[in-house]
Amino acid sequence: MILFAGMLLDAAIGEPKLLWSRVPHPAILMGKLIGWCDQTFNKGNNRRLKGFTVIAALCIAAGLLGCVLQALPTAIVDVVLIAVLLAQKSLVQHVKAVADALRLSVGDGRMAVAMIVGRDTKDMDQSAVARSAIESAAENLSDGVIAPAFWFAVGGLPGLLIYKITNTADSMIGYRTERHEQFGWAAARLDDLLNLIPARLTALMIWAVTNRPRVRPILQEAPRHRSPNAGWPEAAMAHGLDIALSGPRSYDGQMQDFPYVNGDGERDLTPTDIDRAVTTLWKTWAMGLCLALIIAIL
Template structure:
């Protein structure tokens, strides 16, 4: 644990933020976000979501011009980040006023913005649905984690969608929050989650949000750049430790396919996962009534199954352990 001299109540350097990251990853992996907390007070992301919804209603006026709505989207994002960073900074200042022991409650707060445990549980339910209830069960479970129309998916499509969601959300639900927590403490991870939530809510190219959501979508692309690349490396390294995975195939798929994805970030973890498991992921798919043409990630088989979801979850858990190990090693280096 860092000495009190290394922790300033108003800011956080790496000698404090990296141990904080290790603690937060440990707490979240062990406990997740207890359901009773969610029932009683909601979740920080839902609080952020309500703020985004309010800003959307107030600032995104349909009568305004495209340019005005685009400018209002920038204003909305700036306000959201200012409020989020200020609140997180206040909480961090309060915790660190107690010295090194303040890292413990601060880690509990930070852990609520990481989703290792819940991601595993949601994806595992898709495998369980396919195994126990067939296609109907798989469709019902996968509808909880993907935006595409589940009724257009066969059993293989359901399995691929679950694995794609696992890979992409490993990047933006675990590795990216961890990265920004390690770099910027609680304000860093809170700002990231605010940006990512804004992109999820208003960053899509719908008629209402084409202009207003532009800033959120572009900033989300930017802040996810380092984590998406790191996620791919973690998956490749995890594949090298798994006799049933193909590390060389994962690396080939990343180099060949990651840049072909319509997202500047999603292709990296999806290509790594596809290559490691000998699958093809992404490709053409349907969101609502809209068919999206996208490149395939990987050159393996498209006929994925519940067993492949289980293999992906094993790779994911090993990658989470590697992320924790990397954070712990970096924390040890900065503290020595």
């Protein structure tokens, strides 16, 4: 019942500004620790080995902390940590904010979507803004909700904290840049491994709560994605809502000619399509909540 209660608490309160304006969020603390490791160890020779050693040490420390917290004689700590480290309500709020802003103007939509994506937004039209928000919704549903819940179900607080420190490290140093290609290699590969099952589980859940399109197109298109995991929830969302996702986009001023996912789907997207994606987020969360209850009963 701990996971069930934690998911409910996260959906109810999200990330209250009153609290996190006064004390640092655990993800912020993780980020500061990883940033310190990056500045301290990402230099000189053997950067790949150093990066491997850093992520191994971080995971061991996270696992040990999880064991200590889990041994406390109250389940409240577990429930609160789950609520803090899951991101269902905050994800919904950020994605919905894009739809609300886009209804005001394309410029407002660009500013809102720039808060949740890393691509260039200044030349986006309405469809590109909506598409970006929906892609972010699908990917972060896996990374921010289903995957941490899955790893708590598998490994308790140690599993949850190991996943979160790895995912945070990947988001900070897991890039193929000159600085991080070697040092962040281990973090990126471990994150890929830890998301292998959750990403596909998320796709299955999205498929189950939408209009249940044919499975074969999802199975065919998901592996073509540039990410080994993000393509699964994205393909399921694209086919579930019958819209085209991915496609060409610009990073750092360079246009990247990525293929569309579900290219035959609707390409002229609107704020209403973002609303449909938000509804899918809640339906998938509800299915996850039911699974958590079933696990608790069994």
